[in-house]
Amino acid sequence: MVARRHALQRGGTLLSLIALLFGAGIGFPAAAGEGAGEDGQLTPQEQRGRAIYRKGDGGSGGEIRLILSSSKLNMGAAAFPCESCHGSDGEGTEEGGLAPPPIRWRALTNAGRSPVTGRARAGYTPEALRRAIRKGLDPSGSPMHPGMPRYIMSDAQLDDLSAYLRVLGRDSDHDPGVEAHAIRLGSALPLSGPRERMGHAIRGILEAFFQEINQGGGIFGRRLELVVEDSGGDCSGVVAATRRLIENQRVFALIGSFEPVGCDGVAELAAATEVPLIGPTAISPNLSVPPNPQVFYLLASHYEQARVLVEFLATEAEPRLTRLAVIHLEESIHNQATDGVRRPAPLLASTIGYEQAYHPGGLDAPAALEAALDAGAEVVFFFGPSADLLAFARHAEQTGAPLWMVSTGSTLGREAFHLPEGISSRSYLSYPSALPDPRELARMLKMAQRAEVPLESVALQGPAVASGRLLVEGLKQCGRRLSRARLLESLESVRGFTTGLAPPLTYGPNRRIGAMGAYVLRIDREKGELVPVSSWITPRQGER
């Protein structure tokens, strides 16, 4: 095996020398099938060809345009890259009545027959391929289906594309982090600094999970390897750690990275480098419209949770509460939550009589309370740090105002039990997850024990394992031929996937939050428990 590979490499070098000597582009690299690059990677020409195939990106050779014959429309090739119709592996697709055929090299160069028209064609030669791409004629000279655009590209770009078509779908055509027997996954976690316990806990449970998968033989014969980079826990650290994972460690995808509140950098980096990020550990997802295609969140953000609360108050709460006030810290997740109150209010005939944004340290509790009461509010939505919320609550308690208070469970956390008595009995909190299934919890415990990993925080480690299960499900649906694009596609087709450690997860082409909803809880001071008062509520009209 080794000897053969060396021979190929030598052959490759020889050919490029000839190219230099004769000064002309060879047109088609002579080595068929195997990429002639180092370590089974694509050569620069093949990489250029791949950019054309996947994105219609002509690179330094200039923009590639196309003509759609049916409409005589002339447009940039980015609108119709080869991949969109012929598949990320060249395996062909079938959609909307069209059946763009497979175009891997063997399929192209063998004689064939159209399954749609039954017309036979000879195998493609290099000349015939040029003619097909430029003029839409098959090797026998017949016009191809009008759905195939005619591309306008230079000879050099055509050569690059042809070079890539030779290796399309073969072993060398693979994403970083995918090897014959392993898939490398990365996680940017705080292994030092104030959050190091959390970082180590998540790393431990992910390693335990991967170990269990690997003991079963891995996925399609590949074991899962976890690489962790220390993020220190702050935003710049996490972005730097993620960059190291992508560029230095060359991971295939990211999983469970810790995303600090308000830190957009990680998601931006994932989008820019097109690296999937599965189940980041986050208090609240960083949302964008349309959603970042690379990032798959498990649980609902504060936006959805706020929507759930508004709906609950207007339709299920006893008594119904529709006169709202919102007081929030001027900061990302709290702004998000406020948006979530504004959105459903008109649909439910709830009104926001008073709204106030304050800056850190600038909360004037008495003034805010008075203004809210003057506006006739029955319930105050408070989105801000727990200390501010408690201050406001204490003040409300002192004045004896018959006010209800509502917030997202994750911001308040254990501090909920420090709320004054009266307010505490008139409070609702949102909780975006479900209690773990007892069997799954026991399973996770056993897994952790076997790997000698302490089960520190079910709230954090449970979702981490759920992300792992989601990743594995996505990998299983891809098959052995694995690529980042295919992983995204298979995750997008996940419907009601139960992990037992998170609510059932559903994703879609425009949906990147798996469990889009929440429970509403009330506070039981005596028992020191948070008690659900609703079933799982999904915000009306589903996703954003």
Added chain:
Amino acid sequence: MHGIAFGDDGHLAFVTSSGANTVTVIDGETLEPVADIPVGRTPLAVAYSRAADLVYVANINDEHLSVIDPSSKSAVGKISTERGTVALRFDPEGRFGFIVNQTAGLVSVLDVATNSIVGGTSVVSEPDQVTFTEKFAYIRNLGSNKITMIDRDRLAREQVVVVDVMIGQKPPVDLPAQIGVADMIVPTPTVGSVMIASAPDRSFYYYAEGMMASMGSFQAYKRFPRGILILDRSLQESAPGVYSTFIRPLRSGLCNVPCVVDQPRVVHCFELRVEAAEGEAAAPTGASVTVKYLFDKPRIRPGGDTKLTFRVLDSATGAPVEGLEDILVMIFKKPGVWQRRQRAKEIGDGAYEIVQSFPESGMHMMLVSIPSRGASFLDLPTVDLPVYTDEEGPRW
């Protein structure tokens, strides 16, 4: 005995030899054997999984499947099964393999993502074949007239959900001599239905998923079906607004091609002329005569007899044709519930006559056919005959 599977985009053939206990790998381009891989005892069924990019071999007399890697052309693993696996097939995506064990009366499902068995069913009776539609895997039972269906969607959740449906009367074992290896349950081009062949019943059954029985049956005309192959000749849109399919005309001549579109409701007949093949005698190409009616707007009253005459002329020369004895005249009252047919009588000089009485008023039509001259009723000119009393007057 041998089984064949194709891997590597069809480039390699994997052929089991049950006597030699090997799998031979043959290069699809050169047709030369390139490797001989020893496997278990009596390998027969062999299948390629697209999802795993691996070839799996069922060894009938051994307790494992052999797993072969097409790129290294070597055995890379084993999967424990019970002895007696006669068939092995993967669903179209290649993720789940169905291991059909006739002797143990068991069908097991293999998930190639982890190369582990996710479940199975013994609700089968001498199973021997498995085929697939989008939603189900169908198992043919030799010992029963039931087909067993496994829900494919649930397999991803490691649930093997089984339904069985009675189809036809007799189990295949009633006629052991007719049991072959070709598929007897085959998906139809329409989503969600299959055709099932039964040799003892001498019938084919059409089954639509969701029903508890077949929707209908087709005769095999006293023959014993040994397999089904469905040729899909549905019209496909091959270019915007253009729909095409294939047909194979059996004879040359002029054909009508009726075409019905459901929505909007359009019925149209196309004409298709099929050229004679070399050496084939040319079929008659239409009538060689024409007819000239020797009356003009006759006044016909209901009741009494009316004589109607016409002349038959040769199409080529225009000369009158005498001596025709097979002229058939049809007269009907529109829309056609009342009609009469009679032979015309020759009256000389190429002219022929009929005598007809018309019981009721109404618009009638007269048609002539002369089979010996290749003229059917529609090949010759027709004439309208209004029939009315004096009181009614002509209403047309």
